[in-house]
Amino acid sequence: xxxxxxxxxxxxxxxxxxxxxxxxxxxxxxxxxxxxxxxxxxxxxxxxxxxxxxxxxxxxxxxxxxxxxxxxxxxxxxxxxxxxxxxxxxxxxxxxxxxxxxxxxxxxxxxxxxxxxxxxxxxxxxxxxxxxxxxxxxxxxxxxxxxxxxxxxxxxxxxxxxxxxxxxxxxxxxxxxxxxxxxxxxxxxxxxxxxxxxxxxxxxxxxxxxxxxxxxxxxxxxxxxxxxxxxxxxxxxxxxxxxxxxxxxxxxxxxxxxxxxxxxxxxxxxxxxxxxxxxxxxxxxxxxxxxxxxxxxxxxxxxxxxxxxxxxxxxxxxxxxxxxxxxxxxxxxxxxxxxxxxxxxxxxxxxxxxxxxxxxxxxxxxxxxxxx
Amino acid sequence: xxxxxxxxxxxxxxxxxxxxxxxxxxxxxxxxxxxxxxxxxxxxxxxxxxxxxxxxxxxxxxxxxxxxxxxxxxxxxxxxxxxxxxxxxxxxxxxxxxxxxxxxxxxxxxxxxxxxxxxxxxxxxxxxxxxxxxxxxxxxxxxxxxxxxxxxxxxxxxxxxxxxxxxxxxxxxxxxxxxxxxxxxxxxxxxxxxxxxxxxxxxxxxxxxxxxxxx
Numbered sequence: 001x002x003x004x005x006x007x008x009x010x011x012x013x014x015x016x017x018x019x020x021x022x023x024x025x026x027x028x029x030x031x032x033x034x035x036x037x038x039x040x041x042x043x044x045x046x047x048x049x050x051x052x053x054x055x056x057x058x059x060x061x062x063x064x065x066x067x068x069x070x071x072x073x074x075x076x077x078x079x080x081x082x083x084x085x086x087x088x089x090x091x092x093x094x095x096x097x098x099x100x101x102x103x104x105x106x107x108x109x110x111x112x113x114x115x116x117x118x119x120x121x122x123x124x125x126x127x128x129x130x131x132x133x134x135x136x137x138x139x140x141x142x143x144x145x146x147x148x149x150x151x152x153x154x155x156x157x158x159x160x161x162x163x164x165x166x167x168x169x170x171x172x173x174x175x176x177x178x179x180x181x182x183x184x185x186x187x188x189x190x191x192x193x194x195x196x197x198x199x200x201x202x203x204x205x206x207x208x209x210x211x212x213x214x215x216x217x218x219x220x221x222x223x224x225x226x227x228x229x230x231x232x233x234x235x236x237x238x239x240x241x242x243x244x245x246x247x248x249x250x251x252x253x254x255x256x257x258x259x260x261x262x263x264x265x266x267x268x269x270x271x272x273x274x275x276x277x278x279x280x281x282x283x284x285x286x287x288x289x290x291x292x293x294x295x296x297x298x299x300x301x302x303x304x305x306x307x308x309x310x311x312x313x314x315x316x317x318x319x320x321x322x323x324x325x326x327x328x329x330x331x332x333x334x335x336x337x338x339x340x341x342x343x344x345x346x347x348x349x350x351x352x353x354x355x356x357x358x359x360x361x362x363x364x365x366x367x368x369x370x371x372x
Numbered sequence: 373x374x375x376x377x378x379x380x381x382x383x384x385x386x387x388x389x390x391x392x393x394x395x396x397x398x399x400x401x402x403x404x405x406x407x408x409x410x411x412x413x414x415x416x417x418x419x420x421x422x423x424x425x426x427x428x429x430x431x432x433x434x435x436x437x438x439x440x441x442x443x444x445x446x447x448x449x450x451x452x453x454x455x456x457x458x459x460x461x462x463x464x465x466x467x468x469x470x471x472x473x474x475x476x477x478x479x480x481x482x483x484x485x486x487x488x489x490x491x492x493x494x495x496x497x498x499x500x501x502x503x504x505x506x507x508x509x510x511x512x513x514x515x516x517x518x519x520x521x522x523x524x525x526x527x528x529x530x531x532x533x534x535x536x537x538x539x540x541x542x543x544x545x546x547x548x549x550x551x552x553x554x555x556x557x558x559x560x561x562x563x564x565x566x567x568x569x570x571x572x573x574x575x576x577x578x579x580x581x582x583x584x585x586x587x
Contacts (some may be wrong), residue, residue, distance in 0.1 A: 016492055076490035086485030090503045090579045100489050132582040148489075158488075 001027045002048060002156065004187060007057030009043050009213070018213035019041040021057070025205070027155075028186040032203035034193055035236070039309045040213030041192045046156050048190060049078045061156065063148070076100055079149030079157040079187070083165050085141040087133040093144050094119065094129040100152040111151075118147040123177055139170035146178065149187070159191045163198065175201060184351060197238055200225065200244065208233050222248030246317035249356055253314060254319055256333060256342030268294045275328035283339045286307060309334055312341055316356070320349045375549035383538070387557055390534035393455050393527065394520040395565070400456070401463025409471025410462070410497065422468055429465040434526045434563065437461065455527045462523060463516050470512025474505030507580055510573035519567035521558055535561070 002025040009018040018040040025031035033041040046052040047059055050071055059066045066074055079100075087096050097115035098106075106114070119129055122143040133141055142162060149157055163171045163178075179202065182189065193199055199206045200221040206216040210232055217229040225245035228234035238244075259277045262268065268276070268291040275288045278298055287303030294302050307326035310318035310333050320333030323346035330343035376383070412419040441447065441454035478501050486500045525536025538554030541547070573583070 049490060051484070072490040072492050074490075075488055078488075080485065080488035082481060082485060082488075084481050086479075086481035088482060088486070088504075089479070090501060090577065103490055103495075131578040134579070135582055 001025065001062055002031075002190060003058075003060045003063075004044070005058040005060070007044070007047065007054045007059055009040065009047065009052065010055045011157060016213055018047070018054070021113075021213065021215055023076075023207055023211075023215060023218055025188060025190050027188045028063075029204040030182060030189040030191055030202055031205045031207065032191045032193060032199040033098065033207050033209060034196055034199040035209035035216075038211045038213060039209035041194075041209050042160055043188055043213070044209075045160055045192045048156075048158055049075050049080065056315040061296055076104055076152065077154050077156065078150075079154045080177055081142075081145045081149045081159045081162040083161045084138075085133070085145035085162075087141055087144055087148070092130050092132055093124070093136070093163050096133065096144055097147045098153050099148055100154075104152055106152075114151060115147070118150055119144075121150075121181065122147045126330065137170075138166045142166060142174055143177070146174075146181070150181070155188055157187045157189045159189065161193055162191075164193065164195070178202070197244075200237075200247075208236055243317065243320075246320060246353065247315045249353070251310075251312070251314060251316050251319045251349075252352055252356070254333060254342075254344045254352070256312075256344055259328070259330070259340070261340065262289070262298055264300065265297050269296075275304075275330075277328075277332065277340070277343075279340055285334065285340050288327050307332055310344075311336065316349060316353055319344055320346060320353070323349055375547060376553050379550075379553075383535075383553060383557060386533060386535045387561060388536055389452075390521070390524060390536075390558075390561060392453065393459065393532070393534050394517070394524045394561070397456055397459035397463050398513070398517055398520055398565075400460045401467055404460070404464050405467035406502075407469045408468045409475060410498060412468065412472040413475045419472060422472070424580065426465040426468040429461055434458065434462070434523045435529055436525075436548050438527060438530045438532075450531050452532055454530070455524065459520055459524060463520060466516040466519065467509070467512055470509055470516075471505070474508030474512070475501055477508050478504040503576070506573060506576050510569055510576075514566050514569050517569060518562045521562040521565060525554075 004021045004023050007018060007021045008016065010016050022039075022043060023031075025084050033044055035041050043052055048061075048066065053067075058087065061074075063366050073318050074109060080211075088099070089286075092100075094112065094115045095370070097118055098111040099110040101114055105119070116129060119126065124140060124143050124147070128136065128140065133144065136144065142165075145162065149159075163174045166174065175198065191199075191202060193202075205218065206224050208216045208224070210216045216236075217224060217233045219227075222245055224233070225237055225241040225248070226368050228237055228241075234241075256269050260271070260273070261279045261283075262271065264278055264280060264286060271291040274290065276291055278289055280286055280287045287305045288307065289298055289302045289304065304327050307328075308318070308322050308331075310322035310331055312333050312335055319331060319333065322333065323329065323333070325345055326332065328343075330345060331349070333341050333344055408422060412422045437458040438454055441458055442449050442451070445454065445457060447453050482504065483498065486496050491500060524534055525539060527534060528536035528540045535554050535557050538550050538557065541549030542554060
């Protein structure tokens with residue numbers, strides 16, 4: 001658990017970067033600090049491993065005042081990932097990952113094994129191990145950055161806009177890899193970003209900071225979207241927050257309609273209706289076809305792939321999006337194995353939404369007490 | 373050519389002495405310039421002071437420096453140490469800036485990452501900062517090497533023998549072949565130094581070529 005107690009950072013020229021910040025980053029959870037530039041989020045992060053010293057206030061790690069700890073030892077116990085990965089250009093990928101273990105005095109063989117294992121964990125091919133960072137793409141470098149931070153298995157990770165410098169598709173992949181790792185490793189993570197979507201996707205808890213380093217609101221993402229505390233937070237979390245908040249609402253039992261399906265290669269002769277769903281041998285949906293436009297067998301060129309697929313165990317947002325994006329207006333729903341279980345219409349999802357409660361006030365109070 | 377054929381032994385002996393007088397100061401100068409350059413980076417107010425001071429040192433005429441050395445060091449007039457110390461001063465003058473700028477060329481994100489991972493002090497300097505400064509420092513070292521090879525020849529005037537003797541002697545006795553041999557020998561030596569430093573740099577920085585390979 002990382003705890004900020006009335007932490008202030010004031011520079012000699014009078015600028016206040018962080019103003020009386022108190023919050024708790026619970027053990028094993030991801031706490032995201034989010035806010036516009038100048039809100040002191042990076043400064044706050046760097047005060048945790050004492051890259052920056054607070055002017056006043058106390059930061060403690062599992063109850064121990066970090067100000068009294070040995071700097072280098074503190075840092076070796078905290079993984080750190082930054083925006084452009086900050087890899088050592090003169091060391092190979094595998095040596096980069098082994099940095100902290102070597103500093104901690106592990107032997108070469110042990111370090112090498114651990115490094116290779118981590119490269120695999122973050123989804124990098126073994127043949128990349130002996131390359132230099134400049135020979136990797138931005139996304140690959142960032143994966144190495146994450147592997148390096150994890151190398152000595154530190155209980156705490158600090159991440160400073162780690163995924164901001166890569167393109168959106170890669171960013172999405174990196175975020176998924178990261179969440180996947182976190183679900184296994186359960187690190188105590190403080191994550192800084194300016195991107196509210198990223199904050200909401202990754203955070204167990206999101207702290208919104210305003211310019212001047214004041215905490216505006218801290219709560220779980222669903223509550224933040226549903227109950228922004230003031231205009232600043234409401235503005236910051238964005239316009240389509242109503243829609244986005246649906247992603248935190250697990251879909252209740254959806255009223256599913258079964259579909260007439262076709263296999264790829266089957267003939268459309270005798271099939272009527274506007275749109276028919278095509279599935280593969282394992283009953284996994286492939287796409288929609290308009291039987292009237294197909295003469296003879298259905299091939300993959302005929303498929304309309306515009307619709308998203310929702311999981312029955314997923315969120316209301318997924319179900320609604322599947323319905324809205326489907327050319328037939330019938331949203332495709334699958335089970336956890338990806339097999340078709342039926343379709344759902346937008347109005348059916350909407351009536352479910354109307355019947356669901358919004359996140360209640362109590363949840364925020366729980367966090368407020370924890371943070372106080 | 374006849375003259376050269378008759379004097380191979382002399383030329384090699386002078387060349388060997390030249391290598392020592394130009395090469396040893398290069399090594400000593402680098403060792404002294406490293407902490408000075410580091411200090412210039414570390415304390416930003418020191419940077420302009422050290423840079424101007426080293427620039428001034430380089431403007432002292434070499435002959436004057438050679439002549440002054442016995443007075444400052446208390447050495448004998450013909451002592452080779454006079455030349456070594458003077459050349460070391462020139463090398464330091466050239467390399468302080470190079471080392472400071474080389475260390476300054478290390479990317480900020482890399483330094484920050486090193487710090488955040490618990491690198492500190494000498495380990496950070498030798499493990500991260502210095503290796504990354506090698507390309508810039510090596511470039512400066514090549515300039516210093518060539519400059520040393522050329523300046524050392526002036527030492528003939530104070531009686532310390534090396535390849536410069538071929539120039540002064542050839543001039544005194546009107547032996548053109550001897551002068552040409554002296555010039556060619558100096559150029560060959562300079563190229564040799566240059567090549568050695570380049571080789572060393574390549575061995576120390578495989579990552580730079582990897583970078584080039586991708587571009």
